[in-house]
Amino acid sequence: MGVFYSFLATVAIVLCVSIGVLGLGWISLFTIVIPYAAAGLFIVGLIYRVLKWGSSPVPFHIPTTSGQQRSLPWIKPNNIDSPYTQGGVLARIALEVLCFRSLFWNERVELKRAYELLFKRNLYLWFGGLAFHWALLIILIRHLRFFTEPVPSFVLLIQGLDGIVQSIAPALFISNLFILGGLLYLFVRRVIYPQMRYISLPSDYLALFILLSVVFSGLLMRFFFKADLVKVKGWVMGMLSFNPVPLEGMTLLFYIHLFFISFLIAYFPFSKMIHMAGIFLSPTRNLSNHSRHQRHINPWDKPVKVHTYEEYEDEFREVMKEVHLPIEKE
Amino acid sequence: MKMAEDRASQEERYRIDYTPPKRSWMEPNVQFRKGTYCYPASLKHQKYLELPNQREWQPTEEDWKLPKNWKEIILEGMKDRLGRYRSFKLFLDICVRCGACADKCHSFIGSGDPKNMPVLRAELLRSVYRRYFTLTGRIFGRLAGARELTEDVLKEWFYYFYQCTECRRCSVFCPYGIDTCEITMMARELLNLVGCNINWIVEPASNCYRTGNHLGVAPHAFKTTMDFAADEVKEITGIEIEIPINRKGAEVLFIAPSADYFASPHWYTFLGYLILFHEIGLDYTWSTYASEGGNFGLFHSMELAKRLNAKMYAEAKRLKVKWILGGECGHMWRVIHQYMDTLNGPADFLGEPVSPITGTHFENARSTKMVHIGEFTADLVKNNKLKLDPSRNDHWKVTFHDSCNTARSMGLIEEPRYILHQVCNHFYEMPENTIKERTFCCGSGSGLGSDENIETRLRGGLPRANAVKYVKEQFGVNLVTCICAIDRATLPPLFEYWVPGMEVSGLHELVGNAIVMKGESERKTDLRGKILNSLTPPSIPTGRGEGEGEGHDHV
Numbered sequence: 001m002g003v004f005y006s007f008l009a010t011v012a013i014v015l016c017v018s019i020g021v022l023g024l025g026w027i028s029l030f031t032i033v034i035p036y037a038a039a040g041l042f043i044v045g046l047i048y049r050v051l052k053w054g055s056s057p058v059p060f061h062i063p064t065t066s067g068q069q070r071s072l073p074w075i076k077p078n079n080i081d082s083p084y085t086q087g088g089v090l091a092r093i094a095l096e097v098l099c100f101r102s103l104f105w106n107e108r109v110e111l112k113r114a115y116e117l118l119f120k121r122n123l124y125l126w127f128g129g130l131a132f133h134w135a136l137l138i139i140l141i142r143h144l145r146f147f148t149e150p151v152p153s154f155v156l157l158i159q160g161l162d163g164i165v166q167s168i169a170p171a172l173f174i175s176n177l178f179i180l181g182g183l184l185y186l187f188v189r190r191v192i193y194p195q196m197r198y199i200s201l202p203s204d205y206l207a208l209f210i211l212l213s214v215v216f217s218g219l220l221m222r223f224f225f226k227a228d229l230v231k232v233k234g235w236v237m238g239m240l241s242f243n244p245v246p247l248e249g250m251t252l253l254f255y256i257h258l259f260f261i262s263f264l265i266a267y268f269p270f271s272k273m274i275h276m277a278g279i280f281l282s283p284t285r286n287l288s289n290h291s292r293h294q295r296h297i298n299p300w301d302k303p304v305k306v307h308t309y310e311e312y313e314d315e316f317r318e319v320m321k322e323v324h325l326p327i328e329k330e
Numbered sequence: 331m332k333m334a335e336d337r338a339s340q341e342e343r344y345r346i347d348y349t350p351p352k353r354s355w356m357e358p359n360v361q362f363r364k365g366t367y368c369y370p371a372s373l374k375h376q377k378y379l380e381l382p383n384q385r386e387w388q389p390t391e392e393d394w395k396l397p398k399n400w401k402e403i404i405l406e407g408m409k410d411r412l413g414r415y416r417s418f419k420l421f422l423d424i425c426v427r428c429g430a431c432a433d434k435c436h437s438f439i440g441s442g443d444p445k446n447m448p449v450l451r452a453e454l455l456r457s458v459y460r461r462y463f464t465l466t467g468r469i470f471g472r473l474a475g476a477r478e479l480t481e482d483v484l485k486e487w488f489y490y491f492y493q494c495t496e497c498r499r500c501s502v503f504c505p506y507g508i509d510t511c512e513i514t515m516m517a518r519e520l521l522n523l524v525g526c527n528i529n530w531i532v533e534p535a536s537n538c539y540r541t542g543n544h545l546g547v548a549p550h551a552f553k554t555t556m557d558f559a560a561d562e563v564k565e566i567t568g569i570e571i572e573i574p575i576n577r578k579g580a581e582v583l584f585i586a587p588s589a590d591y592f593a594s595p596h597w598y599t600f601l602g603y604l605i606l607f608h609e610i611g612l613d614y615t616w617s618t619y620a621s622e623g624g625n626f627g628l629f630h631s632m633e634l635a636k637r638l639n640a641k642m643y644a645e646a647k648r649l650k651v652k653w654i655l656g657g658e659c660g661h662m663w664r665v666i667h668q669y670m671d672t673l674n675g676p677a678d679f680l681g682e683p684v685s686p687i688t689g690t691h692f693e694n695a696r697s698t699k700m701v702h703i704g705e706f707t708a709d710l711v712k713n714n715k716l717k718l719d720p721s722r723n724d725h726w727k728v729t730f731h732d733s734c735n736t737a738r739s740m741g742l743i744e745e746p747r748y749i750l751h752q753v754c755n756h757f758y759e760m761p762e763n764t765i766k767e768r769t770f771c772c773g774s775g776s777g778l779g780s781d782e783n784i785e786t787r788l789r790g791g792l793p794r795a796n797a798v799k800y801v802k803e804q805f806g807v808n809l810v811t812c813i814c815a816i817d818r819a820t821l822p823p824l825f826e827y828w829v830p831g832m833e834v835s836g837l838h839e840l841v842g843n844a845i846v847m848k849g850e851s852e853r854k855t856d857l858r859g860k861i862l863n864s865l866t867p868p869s870i871p872t873g874r875g876e877g878e879g880e881g882h883d884h885v
Contacts, residue, residue: 069741198350278424284507
């Protein structure tokens with residue numbers, strides 16, 4: 001059901017753009033108004049979400065410890081999985097963000113026989129996720145060449161490295177393969193595993209379809225329906241300097257590509273994709289395991305009703321006396 | 331549990347089927363079947379703790395006697411908690427439903443019920459959050475994964491949030507560290523706002539509030555128990571020991587989970603503590619007012635956790651001790667390690683904990699001023715302050731079960747292992763997927779160790795039992811040692827069902843067996859009263875079954 005609705009939405013988007021561009025000729029809408037609005041929503045939405053999270057305090061010190069604490073000097077502590085320094089916390093988050101460390105430990109449990117479990121290391125999700133995310137980052141960096149003049153050397157370097165296979169496969173970037181493979185894997189697993197199908201929401205499929213549409217339209221332009229990149233860059237620079245000029249005369253594919261990107265970034269802060277920012281604020285990962293060493297303050301702490309020793313002794317004084325337990329009041 | 335019941339029919343009953351139902355999870359559908367849920371709190375204890383919406387009710391009945399404005403109360407409560415807990419808000423927002431957590435949860439592995447997957451357990455709450463607190467949920471409703479809060483949804487919450495044991499195993503594997511324990515804690519707080527809680531949590535909490543301990547042991551009974559224990563130690567070791575209670579000016583206040591001095595097999599661990607403290611001449615005291623290490627308030631609400639936990643510092647202050655030593659208990663250490671200083675600190679009236687025997691500064695506890703007995707004893711052993719005869723544990727082939735809380739909320743992993751290596755000769759680890767930070771819950775944590783939900787417990791405990799069965803078959807292990815009082819109470823029936831013949835002990839039972847006390851008479855029995863010489867270690871079984879050759883992957 002979720003797949004169906006999301007697919008329908010994706011097709012509807014393609015139709016809308018086609019009608020808008022070919023039928024109505026709303027080039028300014030698609031190349032100026034919508035991109036600006038999307039960028040605005042992205043920036044404002046992202047800031048809003050992060051500030052909203054930030055406005056709720058972290059009342060308790062709740063890191064998940066996945067390694068040995070620092071206790072006695074002769075026991076080797078694990079400063080990454082049970083960090084006790086800020087450096088350790090940074091390393092933990094960096095490994096999580098850059099290498100998907102937690103997913104790296106992923107394992108699958110099966111019933112070997114009735115009531116007999118079998119644990120198997122499972123790296124597919126880790127690899128599929130990592131391939132997609134890294135490829136996306138590299139593609140974004142490559143696209144920086146449209147946004148910068150002169151193009152910074154690191155962009156060119158990454159583009160060169162990404163295209164290292166081009167001597168045997170012209171025009172192909174490694175990231176093309178990885179992003180496509182990664183996204184298709186992430187989609188297929190949602191469909192073929194019964195549990196994944198059961199938990200998946202329409203919005204899970206929608207995010208994948210939008211990303212896949214961006215990638216597909218981009219690849220088609222790269223290999224078959226080439227866009228005039230000089231013209232594109234001129235348009236981008238105009239947008240960036242707030243002297244926008246509508247980008248006329250491109251193939252329909254380009255306008256579709258652009259609209260999917262606009263949709264993606266506008267939707268980003270209001271979807272699960274906001275995990276990109278959220279992971280940095282996750283209190284089970286970004287706190288150090290030193291809560292007995294240093295006091296953590298709860299800003300909304302308030303006094304509670306307690307049962308005092310005096311009340312306790314008042315109730316039990318006689319029996320305490322009987323067994324000669326020391327008491328405060330005779 | 332009726333053991334006589336026909337095994338085959340039980341196996342059929344506990345069949346595990348991982349096929350999800352046809353019906354979407356968004357339609358609430360809960361049946362309160364006998365054996366799967368816990369009884370609600372008795373009126374007496376609801377009253378004693380002054381809990382909201384006090385009444386007699388039953389989950390199986392149609393009418394839960396909720397307050398008229400229950401929906402408003404829940405949504406207000408949610409809003410309030412979203413503003414007070416970043417974890418709550420963030421974990422509701424950033425889940426991508428990748429499913430990595432699904433088969434990490436013992437509840438799901440043992441039941442196959444998809445709503446026991448951490449991701450879906452959280453979605454039960456998240457769907458309501460989306461409907462009332464997010465723009466997309468308000469506009470797109472079900473398409474955006476949002477659903478109305480109805481009585482059926484609330485009933486579903488009660489069912490599933492009292493099947494999560496707050497063990498945090500999912501949060502180890504989640505790429506964003508989403509901790510279902512946090513979600514469950516919030517859900518239980520919300521349920522409590524309209525008076526939906528369980529007796530196995532509320533009664534111990536109420537007892538603890540009044541008498542100082544979960545079991546409701548009054549001070550004179552406490553004293554009698556201590557005297558009885560002293561007699562038993564004398565019988566076994568020939569040594570007269572003193573057990574100080576409520577003694578002002580002692581250097582150390584010792585607090586253990588109350589089950590240790592009232593239940594079995596906890597009792598032998600308790601004897602172990604007493605032998606250890608006598609042998610090193612520790613200047614310490616027990617307290618009757620703070621006679622509970624555990625904190626069932628934690629499984630109810632943070633407010634109740636604070637109300638119960640307050641006794642520890644209050645008693646330390648009254649008795650003018652220098653620092654506090656804590657016994658073997660899992661969730662007790664979650665509270666002490668991650669909450670106590672925040673809840674009831676600062677403990678500036680106490681000093682930095684220093685071992686009076688070795689002079690070691692427990693710098694890691696310099697603010698909270700409370701040391702885990704595992705840290706304390708490991709330090710003693712390392713500094714050769716104890717004369718140990720590990721051969722007195724030769725009748726045991728030992729494995730160690732990490733408690734969820736000490737492993738995943740504290741990182742106390744190597745200390746108990748170091749001690750075990752010194753006090754016994756035969757120690758075997760369970761497969762690495764099931765120990766340390768990846769340890770599996772006993773299936774009965776977070777206040778779910780009751781009798782009436784035995785099916786849920788046996789199912790949830792399956793992964794742990796399976797790993798134990800593996801080391802039993804591979805190495806002939808016959809004792810599971812743990813540092814958690816709930817484990818000591820709930821693992822025996824679990825193993826009776828899945829791994830018959832397996833015994834359970836605390837760490838300090840083995841320490842107590844091994845300590846050679848000054849002037850002791852020859853030990854004829856271990857702390858359980860079993861004659862020592864007649865006990866020989868079991869040999870490794872020859873038939874290893876089909877698991878052979880698959881190494882540690884096979885549990």
